[in-house]
Amino acid sequence: xxxxxxxxxxxxxxxxxxxxxxxxxxxxxxxxxxxxxxxxxxxxxxxxxxxxxxxxxxxxxxxxxxxxxxxxxxxxxxxxxxxxxxxxxxxxxxxxxxxxxxxxxxxxxxxxxxxxxxxxxxxxxxxxxxxxxxxxxxxxxxxxxxxxxxxxxxxxxxxxxxxxxxxxxxxxxxxxxxxx
Amino acid sequence: xxxxxxxxxxxxxxxxxxxxxxxxxxxxxxxxxxxxxxxxxxxxxxxxxxxxxxxxxxxxxxxxxxxxxxxxxxxxxxxxxxxxxxxxxxxxxxxxxxxxxxxxxxxxxxxxxxxxxxxxxxxxxxxxxxxxxxxxxxxxxxxxxxxxxxxxxxxxxxxxxxxxxxxxxxxxxxxxxxxx
Numbered sequence: 001x002x003x004x005x006x007x008x009x010x011x012x013x014x015x016x017x018x019x020x021x022x023x024x025x026x027x028x029x030x031x032x033x034x035x036x037x038x039x040x041x042x043x044x045x046x047x048x049x050x051x052x053x054x055x056x057x058x059x060x061x062x063x064x065x066x067x068x069x070x071x072x073x074x075x076x077x078x079x080x081x082x083x084x085x086x087x088x089x090x091x092x093x094x095x096x097x098x099x100x101x102x103x104x105x106x107x108x109x110x111x112x113x114x115x116x117x118x119x120x121x122x123x124x125x126x127x128x129x130x131x132x133x134x135x136x137x138x139x140x141x142x143x144x145x146x147x148x149x150x151x152x153x154x155x156x157x158x159x160x161x162x163x164x165x166x167x168x169x170x171x172x173x174x175x176x177x178x179x180x
Numbered sequence: 181x182x183x184x185x186x187x188x189x190x191x192x193x194x195x196x197x198x199x200x201x202x203x204x205x206x207x208x209x210x211x212x213x214x215x216x217x218x219x220x221x222x223x224x225x226x227x228x229x230x231x232x233x234x235x236x237x238x239x240x241x242x243x244x245x246x247x248x249x250x251x252x253x254x255x256x257x258x259x260x261x262x263x264x265x266x267x268x269x270x271x272x273x274x275x276x277x278x279x280x281x282x283x284x285x286x287x288x289x290x291x292x293x294x295x296x297x298x299x300x301x302x303x304x305x306x307x308x309x310x311x312x313x314x315x316x317x318x319x320x321x322x323x324x325x326x327x328x329x330x331x332x333x334x335x336x337x338x339x340x341x342x343x344x345x346x347x348x349x350x351x352x353x354x355x356x357x358x359x360x
Contacts, residue, residue: 003302004312025216026320032209114333122183132184139334147327153294154319
């Protein structure tokens with residue numbers, strides 16, 4: 001059970017959904033940010049951006065966010081959950097483009113600290129073809145999930161153990177987005 | 181100089197302001213979130229909420245955010261920068277209420293990981309008189325600054341060394357808020 005009384009049945013509204021119902025004033029900008037970063041018009045696909053979110057959530061050991069964004073990435077990537085699992089288990093050898101790998105490395109640095117993003121990591125991303133906007137958004141997606149993950153776990157919310165729960169919520173996000 | 185070309189003179193638009201001009205689509209929800217959390221109607225004063233932001237930014241060693249939110253806290257606290265410095269240097273002995281100290285301890289736990297927020301920390305906050313909403317917002321302010329700090333430093337933006345720069349920006353924030 002969450003640390004505070006969210007006023008919802010947590011088995012129906014697990015993870016971030018309970019706190020978002022509890023505090024709609026903060027839910028709005030949180031959802032707006034996720035919508036722009038993960039679903040807005042972009043040179044990176046929605047699946048690739050969700051993969052960055054899932055990767056960072058895994059590094060933060062946030063079960064709910066990692067489950068949710070892994071499922072949402074998988075639903076929008078041709079290679080599905082197999083690729084998500086490979087990236088999370090062994091980024092160096094996962095079958096992603098050099099550009100996406102370089103952006104995931106930047107995201108991994110951000111997860112530890114913004115100050116861990118080195119000119120060498122930025123240069124690697126550039127050499128692999130990343131634009132300034134892609135670098136900006138990789139940094140901000142990683143930073144944002146350092147927030148969402150801490151929000152979800154800092155309130156001690158429920159993380160479903162059944163993968164079906166995440167697949168169901170992913171289907172809803174793919175169809176209607178974060179603002180719905 | 182920042183890791184990407186922000187298209188602004190960084191001496192005029194340091195820290196988070198450059199990336200916000202560069203990417204207005206993400207700046208909007210980021211500013212909306214800060215406005216609700218740090219300035220919206222609340223049982224915690226604006227100064228107290230800025231103090232949580234400054235404390236977490238200090239723990240994350242984010243010079244720009246710590247300078248900016250320390251100045252904004254100081255401008256809205258009766259005891260000014262002296263209190264901000266005491267809280268940052270020695271929370272256990274700083275002259276704050278037991279309630280604010282307990283909420284700052286929760287924020288400090290969130291800075292490390294959401295999973296570090298223990299039932300004992302929550303119970304201490306409750307015993308000191310914290311409401312569920314105050315606990316919720318302390319967690320989310322701390323989580324949000326784990327994002328803002330990583331965004332600012334992950335892009336390698338400029339942090340002014342002159343305290344006057346932060347005092348000037350604090351005055352603007354106190355007068356017009358984060359959405360201006």
